[in-house]
Amino acid sequence: MVKVSTTAKDKLSALMAEEGKSIASSYVSVGVESGGCSGLSYKMEFTSDIPENAELYEDNGVTVVVEKKSLLYLIGTTLEYTGGLNGKGFSFNNPNATRTCGCGESFAV
Numbered sequence: 001m002v003k004v005s006t007t008a009k010d011k012l013s014a015l016m017a018e019e020g021k022s023i024a025s026s027y028v029s030v031g032v033e034s035g036g037c038s039g040l041s042y043k044m045e046f047t048s049d050i051p052e053n054a055e056l057y058e059d060n061g062v063t064v065v066v067e068k069k070s071l072l073y074l075i076g077t078t079l080e081y082t083g084g085l086n087g088k089g090f091s092f093n094n095p096n097a098t099r100t101c102g103c104g105e106s107f108a109v
Helices: 006-018 068-074
Strands: 027-034 040-047 054-059 062-067 078-084 087-093 106-108
Touching: 006 062, 006 078, 027 068, 054 068, 062 068
Parallel strands: 027 062
Antiparallel strands: 027 040, 040 106, 054 062, 078 087
16 A cells, blocks of 8 residues: 655645646556666656556545556555755655665665
């Protein structure tokens, strides 16, 4: 299961509204792909389609779509958002990662 923090939910809702989408009728698709400094990197996008090979999770009012091939890497992960002076943006708090790069956008297991 992928969890969504309250700050991430608020930012996702605002971004969806900017694109004319609703958090109630759209999904946040998260996954993992090869690449990045540590070997694997996160990907995230808004979608209204559910791939055939995906699992749906609902947390904090957000429906998250995760492709089954990424699920193993993302179980227990929390999607967070930070808007502070030390950098802002979405981040993945992933308990499965054994190593992450300095920017936090890639990891290894």
